[in-house]
Amino acid sequence: MAKYEVLAHQLKEQIERGVWVENEKLPSLRKQAAQTGFSLMTVLHAYQMLESQGIVSSQERSGFLVTAKASNSSKERVQATEAVSINDFVYEVLQASRDPHMFSLGFAYPDPSLYPRQHLNKSIAAAAQQISLTSAMDNLPPGNLDLRKIIAKRYAAKGVNISPDEIIITAGALEALNLSLQACTTPGDWVVVESPVFYGTLQALQRLGLKAITVTVSPNTGLDVAALERAFKNHNVKACWLMSNFQNPVGYSLSDVQKQQVAALLDKYNVALIEDDVYAELYADKRPPLPIKHFMKEGDSMLCSSFSKSLVAGYRIGWVAAGKRALEIQKQQLMSTLATSAPIQLALVDYLSTKNYESHLKQLRKKLIARKKTITALLTDLLSDVATIHTHSGGYFLWVECRGHVDAMAIYKEALRLHITIAPGKLFSLTNEFNHCFRLNASFALNEAKRNQLLKLSLFIKSLL
Template identity: 50%
Template sequence: MAKYQQLTDEIQQQIEAGIWPPGTKLPSLRQQVAQHGLSLMTVMHAYEVLESQGWIVSRPQSGYYVAPRALQTAPAQVALSEQVDINNFVFDVLQAIREPAIVPFGSAFPDPELFPQRQLMRSLSNVSHQLTPLDALNNLPPGNAALRQMLAQRYARQGITLSPDEIVITNGALEALNLSLQALTEPGDYVVIEQPTFYGALQAIERLKLKALAVPSDPQQGIDMQQLEETLQRWPVKACWLMTTLQNPLGVTLSPARKAQLVALLARYQVPLIEDDVYAELWSGGEPPHPAKYWDRSGGVLHCGSFSKCLVAGFRVGWVAAGEHAQRIQRLQLMSTLSTSAPMQLALADFLATRRYDTHLKKLRQTLARRKEWVRQALSRALPAEASVSDSPGGFFLWVTLPRGYDTTRLYQQALQQGISIAPGRLFSAGEEFTHCFRVNAAWPWDTRAEAAIDTLGGLIADQRGR
């Protein structure tokens, strides 16, 4: 995490804790420089971010003060959905994106041209020539032993000690997440999700006939910890499905302190965390963020990952580090999909053994960062001044918030007629809280076609404002 962001998070937490009440003068820039050993530019950047977010205000010739409560946004409320019904809308949106002529701002996947297709096909060819009838049996749950060993080694490099026996290979991360949820719940149970959340969580809750408790999350801080604790106190929660790194759709990554706080909070209430970490490798900056699993000492975090967003989508290979739940998840997998494709598991193990993976990831992160910035700048030019575009580092999603009254479901339908897809806010909630928001995928090539599509979106939004 960037140094200015660390300071920003620290001051936000101090304001929330009441250390700096509204109207209080904050330490000066030079005092912060001396206290934290940072450069003056870093401290200035942190204060500018806090001011842009409404946490503090500057007074000429005086300094920086905590903003009065009138400037701070009223907290959103936890939303209880006794019955989730979103699958049909998700299906319609995803079907529309499949058209090759569509500008895919609504897609959930990065540009496949960014993946090392030839090297992966070479690995697949290598293992295909060596396949034996026994390989089908050897790659049944929990999955290919060599691949699980390599994953355990990658965890170890992050300071997380896991046995390969705790890891179950799945048909993509979505199966890992669904099986984890199924292993922890029964129909009618309460599950905490974020608000907004990944639509796959809503679909899983709908399919398993669970009840969703949606705790507000925002693009700067992530999930509201106070409301999460109040929810845990009030409801018999059986599981939490959360994204702590590069959350979809907001793009926010919880600070290390907030991840540690989250794990400790859930451990105190003995509620398991299903950590959806499919974008973990797409971080930006000097050091990779640790998952919440890093702070897990009680085995309460089921950590789910995938190669689909960072290496290859078509192989559909994911995993869950499930700890004591691994056996239960394996049995559920045997009753559903049986196992993950043996050739795909073997091909990934072959590719990872070449050590080209990290070289690919470094190049991928750089390309995504450039494309994301180009799209963000274009959106800033095309959107009304009152709109906001999320600016969290890493990943490839941008979350656009228009003023209340705009209808992004209608915008989605109008844009589709112009050959442009977006992901409307309705996709990411069981209710109507985000009908003025939409998500943009910035991972695809930035060219004149994409630039024209952003201008078209700006025109459609301006038309709504004029009505």
């Protein structure tokens, strides 16, 4: 149990015993820290945990007040955090992944050698020949019409009805997600995010001054839908940022039933959905997964994706199917990045107009499945007595959950010494809840040297226990 959880449990028991009564102010953060010996941050997290459970409430300039006697509920799956700070650590980890001599298992993109470089280069050359003086104007927001039509037709083939008019081409999915978040929130608003969660989500909240309510995502069962509804009931939530397919970092995909449940809650509580669906093309089953947006009836939904994970990362082309927010997001894009690269949009139109993309996707999926199977088998053999390797069909991430009180930061530092990068659990959370976990990229082929690197790292992990 983390220190803040220990303190929260103690305070909860004190409230149940009447030490602190309804409407009574709890000791200030500094006073509580001095009395208990815990750090200020530990005390703050404990108070916020109690707030997320409805036991206390924060009052501006007045601290935390007891709202009611605590109930003997099971472990809460919702946490509220007013201050979000993650950017410095993300920068540190990403910088390590840039070293070409590293075995980049902490890398967020698939192995670059899996991209169809020759075909893409031909499309860039073709685009260069046809580009005109007016191309820049033709590709201003919402973006190239032919490209938007191609994207809409690909959705239609999956049974998802999206008009080209609601699609805005962006500089990667992250811009699409950030623009969507800006469109439905203002600083100080509550936003529901997953835990663990893609670090770009936490960076966006930090930059925009938003408050996070984290809802647990289990690598075995996915999003806690009951906890999601409690978050909607207890807070004035303006937006919900979710990844329903091949969730980063745990890899779990929600079932259609779970997606229907989430869609119903979003409609019921009138919460805007920002759906990150960048891994949708990397499925291993026979049929592609559907987004939550498909199951929403009248709701406010922004579906974001890109070609960065399925085709090429360096082009930085994404999009958002923004529904009723399309015009608003176009205006925001004009005031920020102005437009997405016109030559790259034209190159993608050229490439996607052929049958090469479908052929590439079939080969990509096949290789990802095989490589993921190989590295999972190796890690299971090396670490089965000290860790659980969580793997799911589709995508290319593995979530490694170490047993005991192993610190993944120690593993991260040793991995760097062995010229391996990993993504430690600290990267995906605002608390210490996942400090014993780390994410691995399973899209890379293994050779004897890389197997030996992983063997050495596994021996180090075992030594920690």
